[in-house]
Amino acid sequence: MTDVVTEGDAERGTRTLRAETALKTLTADAESPDRLRRILEQVLVFARASFAAVYTPSGDGEALCLVESAGVPRTLYGLRDSYPVSGRSPLADAHRSGQAVWLGPRELAEGAESRRVPSREFFLAALPVRGDGGGALVALSDNPDGYDTDDRACLELIADAVVSPVPTPSAEGGELPSGEFSLAMDSGRVEVGDDILELFGLDPADFDGRVETLLGLTVPEDLPSLMSVVEADHMSIGERELEFRVLQPAGPPKWLRLRGRLVPGGEGRPARLVGTVADASKLRSDVTDVARVQRLAAALAIAGTVRDVGKAVVTALRGPLRADRIALAELEADRLVVTVLDPPEPESWPELWRTEWRTEWPDAPVRAMPTLAAALREGRAQIWPAGTALEPALAEVGPGGLAVLPLPGAGRMAGACLIGWDTPHDFGPDERALLTASAGLAGQALMRARAFDAEHELVGMLQRQLLPRRLPRLPGAEAVARYLPSTAGLELGGDWYDVIPLPDNHVALVIGDVQGHSAAAATLMGQMRTALRAYAAEGHPPDVVVSHSNRLLMELETDLFATCCYVDIDLEEGSAWCVRAGHLPPVLRHPDGSTETAEAEGGPPLGVVTQADFPMYPLRLQPGTLVALTTDGLVESTEADIDEGMDRFARELAVSDPAHLGLVADALLGNARRSDDVALLLLRYDGMALRPLRESWTVWRLPEAVRHARRFTRRTLRAWGVTEEQDAVLLVVSELVTNALVHTDGRVRLDLTLVNHRLRVAVADASPRSPIKPTSIGWEATGGRGILLVEAMSVSWGTVPVSGGKQVWSEIALVRIK
Numbered sequence: 001m002t003d004v005v006t007e008g009d010a011e012r013g014t015r016t017l018r019a020e021t022a023l024k025t026l027t028a029d030a031e032s033p034d035r036l037r038r039i040l041e042q043v044l045v046f047a048r049a050s051f052a053a054v055y056t057p058s059g060d061g062e063a064l065c066l067v068e069s070a071g072v073p074r075t076l077y078g079l080r081d082s083y084p085v086s087g088r089s090p091l092a093d094a095h096r097s098g099q100a101v102w103l104g105p106r107e108l109a110e111g112a113e114s115r116r117v118p119s120r121e122f123f124l125a126a127l128p129v130r131g132d133g134g135g136a137l138v139a140l141s142d143n144p145d146g147y148d149t150d151d152r153a154c155l156e157l158i159a160d161a162v163v164s165p166v167p168t169p170s171a172e173g174g175e176l177p178s179g180e181f182s183l184a185m186d187s188g189r190v191e192v193g194d195d196i197l198e199l200f201g202l203d204p205a206d207f208d209g210r211v212e213t214l215l216g217l218t219v220p221e222d223l224p225s226l227m228s229v230v231e232a233d234h235m236s237i238g239e240r241e242l243e244f245r246v247l248q249p250a251g252p253p254k255w256l257r258l259r260g261r262l263v264p265g266g267e268g269r270p271a272r273l274v275g276t277v278a279d280a281s282k283l284r285s286d287v288t289d290v291a292r293v294q295r296l297a298a299a300l301a302i303a304g305t306v307r308d309v310g311k312a313v314v315t316a317l318r319g320p321l322r323a324d325r326i327a328l329a330e331l332e333a334d335r336l337v338v339t340v341l342d343p344p345e346p347e348s349w350p351e352l353w354r355t356e357w358r359t360e361w362p363d364a365p366v367r368a369m370p371t372l373a374a375a376l377r378e379g380r381a382q383i384w385p386a387g388t389a390l391e392p393a394l395a396e397v398g399p400g401g402l403a404v405l406p407l408p409g410a411g412r413m414a415g416a417c418l419i420g421w422d423t424p425h426d427f428g429p430d431e432r433a434l435l436t437a438s439a440g441l442a443g444q445a446l447m448r449a450r451a452f453d454a455e456h457e458l459v460g461m462l463q464r465q466l467l468p469r470r471l472p473r474l475p476g477a478e479a480v481a482r483y484l485p486s487t488a489g490l491e492l493g494g495d496w497y498d499v500i501p502l503p504d505n506h507v508a509l510v511i512g513d514v515q516g517h518s519a520a521a522a523t524l525m526g527q528m529r530t531a532l533r534a535y536a537a538e539g540h541p542p543d544v545v546v547s548h549s550n551r552l553l554m555e556l557e558t559d560l561f562a563t564c565c566y567v568d569i570d571l572e573e574g575s576a577w578c579v580r581a582g583h584l585p586p587v588l589r590h591p592d593g594s595t596e597t598a599e600a601e602g603g604p605p606l607g608v609v610t611q612a613d614f615p616m617y618p619l620r621l622q623p624g625t626l627v628a629l630t631t632d633g634l635v636e637s638t639e640a641d642i643d644e645g646m647d648r649f650a651r652e653l654a655v656s657d658p659a660h661l662g663l664v665a666d667a668l669l670g671n672a673r674r675s676d677d678v679a680l681l682l683l684r685y686d687g688m689a690l691r692p693l694r695e696s697w698t699v700w701r702l703p704e705a706v707r708h709a710r711r712f713t714r715r716t717l718r719a720w721g722v723t724e725e726q727d728a729v730l731l732v733v734s735e736l737v738t739n740a741l742v743h744t745d746g747r748v749r750l751d752l753t754l755v756n757h758r759l760r761v762a763v764a765d766a767s768p769r770s771p772i773k774p775t776s777i778g779w780e781a782t783g784g785r786g787i788l789l790v791e792a793m794s795v796s797w798g799t800v801p802v803s804g805g806k807q808v809w810s811e812i813a814l815v816r817i818k
Contacts, residue, residue, distance in 0.1 A: 310340025407443035591624035633676035
């Protein structure tokens with residue numbers, strides 16, 4: 001058995017020498033546009049830091065401004081874009097004194113900037129840099145032991161290699177270097193070097209100086225990422241890098257790499273985005289192991305999830321090591337959970353992984369693999385050459401050689417990486433160094449990603465609990481719904497839908513979207529869905545339901561707002577009322593295949609105006625009509641505005657087969673962009689095969705009101721052919737009407753409904769209080785027997801809220817109808 005760490009300890013003193021060699025190579029290329037960033041990446045490799053940055057004095061010399069960075073996002077450590085030169089900050093102290101500043105978690109917590117320091121513990125190093133203006137190199141590390149002697153020596157070497165960047169060219173400056181650009185963020189005017197225009201295929205004489213001209217030559221799919229860079233609201237002071245494609249007159253698009261930073265403009269001058277654009281194909285040549293670690297560090301810095309971390313490790317190691325398989329696993333308590341397998345086919349991995357463990361993605365106790373357990377306990381990277389006797393679960397991973405890399409992070413083991421070869425493999429010193437350096441970077445990234453995944457899962461679970469688990473069965477209609485969460489980071493929480501069964505064969509379709517994507521948006525979504533359902537169940541008309549929900553959202557005093565579309569459908573009559581609150585209108589697909597967008601007049605979004613009007617718009621549905629409601633994530637994109645998206649949505653709906661609603665929903669979601677949530681709700685109105693018979697009577701408060709109600713009931717039953725149960729029905733009507741007249745004020749209404757040999761008697765009044773069935777009645781009692789009589793005569797009875805009151809109902813089974 002060969003121990004990588006033991007040899008690494010012997011070579012520890014050479015780390016500074018290796019850093020010096022790498023820096024000589026980088027500083028020799030003084031013309032390289034990314035030289036400063038590549039120098040900063042050495043901090044991540046040789047000083048075991050998570051973040052490195054250079055701050056230089058502003059034009060007026062009053063502040064130190066961030067000009068270049070590498071590693072994880074600086075916001076994780078509370079770093080600002082600039083610090084006053086005369087202030088009390090580690091950067092300013094290093095710049096003014098010319099001496100390095102080394103701070104641990106305790107000193108940071110006691111410093112002047114302690115309110116900006118996050119709860120996580122880390123170490124900070126600030127070293128002065130040379131150059132005309134000076135400045136400071138900042139390095140942050142999550143290593144629990146802080147910076148040791150070799151780390152400090154490497155940081156001092158790197159600080160000596162840093163030269164303050166050349167001041168940013170102004171808008172009125174002369175010609176830019178050939179590969180650089182300068183974009184004014186307020187006007188969109190851009191100055192570019194001739195080499196950049198050549199990459200875009202433009203003649204300098206024909207370029208109009210507008211950034212939109214350059215964006216128009218890019219591949220449409222790459223525009224969102226480009227816009228996130230060239231729009232000031234989406235950037236902070238600091239470095240941005242991405243690759244994109246430009247269209248060519250012939251052949252495939254060309255890959256370009258943009259690197260830029262947003263810098264403040266100063267008094268009376270706009271902020272500017274400055275940087276370089278280069279041919280990406282020229283930057284993809286063979287690189288050294290040090291450069292591979294640099295690229296791994298850069299990839300891990302933007303890896304948001306555990307799976308992203310695994311993919312970055314596989315990409316960085318499998319090719320250079322010529323490995324046959326790589327597995328990355330998280331350590332959860334005493335179990336290893338494999339999150340990435342490369343190759344992904346189960347047959348490429350040990351049979352034990354597929355037969356004795358629960359799935360082809362292994363999840364097993366660490367104690368099942370003693371060799372691996374020992375490596376994790378010792379925290380040392382280890383290599384076993386071909387022929388080493390190992391347990392079957394590991395031997396088949398690398399019969400020609402196996403490397404196990406424990407992944408340390410935040411003072412504990414985050415997981416392990418297994419690398420295997422099928423044929424005997426000779427492990428050289430460069431490979432050993434690459435494995436050791438990669439393990440530390442991957443472990444820290446894995447811990448950060450695990451925290452992100454936990455938050456992501458929490459928000460996702462919250463949202464799943466707040467959405468309907470299943471849709472109700474409807475008489476004369478069928479409804480299906482789909483929800484797709486965003487795939488962009490922690491992008492959950494905005495969209496919702498609901499299907500609410502209402503009395504008298506009505507149903508309410510609701511779809512909405514809360515502003516933003518966060519746990520707060522998901523929580524507010526649940527509150528709005530509950531409020532709409534509660535107001536609808538109370539029997540309010542659609543405009544009142546939406547108006548009450550708007551008032552509730554205003555009273556919650558949240559900074560978020562919500563859009564909503566509410567459609568109340570009468571399944572008996574085939575009519576509907578639609579109310580919109582800043583949301584997209586419903587689209588109707590008629591039985592003949594034609595489509596119609598209901599151009600209903602809408603009110604403002606919920607939570608914007610306290611006293612807002614939400615007008616109702618009538619819809620007419622024929623049997624076979626399809627009602628489609630969706631959110632903007634399905635119809636809006638950077639390539640097309642929302643009107644074009646709605647037209648496309650209507651065309652796709654027209655060619656669909658409404659007989660299979662699930663297939664229609666899946667087809668409509670086929671091209672959904674996943675940078676936003678998407679909710680889709682479809683209802684096909686078929687019409688009710690058996691329509692109830694209904695009659696109503698307004699009971700006036702007269703001395704003979706109950707007799708008039710009985711007479712109306714007797715006449716209605718005779719018209720419907722009900723003869724056998726008339727006495728029972730008349731008794732129930734008498735008791736319910738008498739109760740309403742005696743115990744309530746205001747209007748009383750009697751409703752009779754006949755369907756499927758059941759007669760429903762319902763009496764509505766203006767009081768919200770439900771009748772109470774007495775537990776016992778003495779012979780001397782003068783009241784309380786009415787409800788007991790109703791219960792005795794009925795198959796079932798109960799109360800439901802209606803707008804401003806209640807409805808008491810009773811169902812009576814009919815034996816025979818003429």
